[in-house]
Amino acid sequence: MNFSSKLIEDAVNAFASLPGIGKKTALRLVLHLAGQQPEVVEQFAETIANMRRNIRECERCHNLSDGRLCTICADNRRNQAIICVVEGIRDVMAIEDTGQYRGLYHVLGGVISPIEGIGPTELNVDSLIQRAQEEQVQEVIMAISPTIEGETTIFYISKKLRGLGVNISTIARGISFGGELEYADELTLGRSIVARVPYRGGEE
Amino acid sequence: MNFSSKLIEDAVNAFASLPGIGKKTALRLVLHLAGQQPEVVEQFAETIANMRRNIRECERCHNLSDGRLCTICADNRRNQAIICVVEGIRDVMAIEDTGQYRGLYHVLGGVISPIEGIGPTELNVDSLIQRAQEEQVQEVIMAISPTIEGETTIFYISKKLRGLGVNISTIARGISFGGELEYADELTLGRSIVARVPYRGGEE
Numbered sequence: 001m002n003f004s005s006k007l008i009e010d011a012v013n014a015f016a017s018l019p020g021i022g023k024k025t026a027l028r029l030v031l032h033l034a035g036q037q038p039e040v041v042e043q044f045a046e047t048i049a050n051m052r053r054n055i056r057e058c059e060r061c062h063n064l065s066d067g068r069l070c071t072i073c074a075d076n077r078r079n080q081a082i083i084c085v086v087e088g089i090r091d092v093m094a095i096e097d098t099g100q101y102r103g104l105y106h107v108l109g110g111v112i113s114p115i116e117g118i119g120p121t122e123l124n125v126d127s128l129i130q131r132a133q134e135e136q137v138q139e140v141i142m143a144i145s146p147t148i149e150g151e152t153t154i155f156y157i158s159k160k161l162r163g164l165g166v167n168i169s170t171i172a173r174g175i176s177f178g179g180e181l182e183y184a185d186e187l188t189l190g191r192s193i194v195a196r197v198p199y200r201g202g203e204e
Numbered sequence: 205m206n207f208s209s210k211l212i213e214d215a216v217n218a219f220a221s222l223p224g225i226g227k228k229t230a231l232r233l234v235l236h237l238a239g240q241q242p243e244v245v246e247q248f249a250e251t252i253a254n255m256r257r258n259i260r261e262c263e264r265c266h267n268l269s270d271g272r273l274c275t276i277c278a279d280n281r282r283n284q285a286i287i288c289v290v291e292g293i294r295d296v297m298a299i300e301d302t303g304q305y306r307g308l309y310h311v312l313g314g315v316i317s318p319i320e321g322i323g324p325t326e327l328n329v330d331s332l333i334q335r336a337q338e339e340q341v342q343e344v345i346m347a348i349s350p351t352i353e354g355e356t357t358i359f360y361i362s363k364k365l366r367g368l369g370v371n372i373s374t375i376a377r378g379i380s381f382g383g384e385l386e387y388a389d390e391l392t393l394g395r396s397i398v399a400r401v402p403y404r405g406g407e408e
Contacts, residue, residue, distance in 0.1 A: 001297060001301060002297055002300035002301055003297065004267065004268075004269075004274055004275045004276050004296065004297075004300065005259065005268050005269060005270050005274070005275070006270055007254065007255045007258055007259050007270050008255065008259065008268055010251050010254075010255065011251055011252055011255035014247075014248050014251040014252060015252075017248070018233050018236060018237075019232065019233070019236050020229070020232065020233075021233070025224070027294075027297075028223065028224065029222050029223070029224075029225070030252075030255065031268075031293065031294065032222060032223050033222075033252065033255070033256055034255065034256060034259050034268060036256070038256050038257060041252065041253060041255075041256035041257075042253050042256070042257075043218075044218050044221070044252065044253075045249035045250065045252045045253035046249065046253075047214050047215055047218040048215055048218060048219075048234075048237065048245065048248065048249045048252075049245060049246050049248075049249035049250075050211070050214075051211045051212065051214065051215035051234065051237070051238065051245075052237055052238060052240070052242050052245035052246070053242060053245075053246075054211055055209065055211050055212065055238050063208065064208075064209050064212055064238060065208075065209060066209050066210055066211050070208055070209070071208045071209070072208050089235065090231075090235065092208065093205060093206055093207065093208070093231075096206035096208065097205060097206050
């Protein structure tokens with residue numbers, strides 16, 4: 001693309017360095033910003049830079065945080081006895097959005113994957129074990145993706161937690177709400193039959 | 205969405221204020237930047253802010269420019285006798301990308317649209333007439349979208365240019381290269397037959 005302006009070209013390349021943003025989209029964004037008031041663009045840039053300057057990892061659960069502890073860990077109305085173990089911060093957001101969980105989290109930062117060279121030491125496993133030892137934890141919920149790597153990770157962590165008097169659970173697997181049976185994969189469908197639950201709809 | 209971080213939330217809102225960027229995409233971009241080195245993000249923000257701080261409108265053709273004149277106007281190897289009139293800076297880029305044009309441009313900033321309250325005075329028409337009077341212009345090419353507003357704009361400008369000894373042309377309309385006849389709209393197909401050109405392929 002021929003920008004006939006170094007300023008535009010640099011800004012397009014900056015946006016195009018972001019994941020999923022191509023040159024055309026980047027150009028659209030840059031031309032939009034070029035037409036905005038300078039203060040607006042200054043504010044946009046400062047907001048982004050300020051985010052990176054001040055964002056931290058929560059010292060307790062490794063969630064993204066504005067301070068030493070994230071807002072979830074700092075909220076003492078939440079149930080401190082349950083820890084939900086997730087792969088990443090997006091999972092925290094997804095579970096928070098459901099409004100169904102009022103305990104704490106622990107962000108692993110990934111799953112064990114020998115192929116990608118990610119072992120337990122690359123993940124926040126030790127700090128989870130430490131929390132299970134030091135905090136009054138009654139239950140650890142494994143909210144990890146049901147992949148081979150995920151199952152390996154669950155197995156590894158549950159072995160480490162053994163003997164600490166902590167109940168371990170995993171999130172329920174099965175057919176999605178609104179999901180159609182014929183499009184479900186065999187494994188999910190098979191397991192959902194094996195792990196069937198009593199129907200209570202017809203009870204008095 | 206529940207971000208549990210004001211810094212992340214502000215940055216997501218900043219990105220989501222851009223056209224075509226929704227909250228989910230904004231979050232993806234922000235989490236990407238949150239994982240980058242601070243210097244990288246600082247540089248990203250500074251590139252964007254610097255663009256807006258220093259970008260100007262070319263005093264001659266109204267193209268975006270880093271200095272008083274844009275690189276196209278400042279390039280004296282280009283044919284100064286031809287001006288290609290376009291609606292916006294994107295059109296300049298599109299025509300430059302073809303590599304088929306070596307004259308100058310004039311960016312109108314839109315087309316005449318009574319419905320949207322855009323009259324000739326809202327557009328860079330006067331400066332075009334002035335250029336036609338003061339510069340050694342031989343031809344003005346109207347590279348304007350073939351809409352009703354576009355045709356109105358071409359008509360208005362051509363009337364204004366009358367008597368200045370300037371040839372006026374419009375870009376060729378017709379079936380796109382690679383376009384299939386049966387999918388062409390009636391108007392384009394009809395006009396392409398009326399405006400047929402002699403075939404020279406079989407000549408010796």
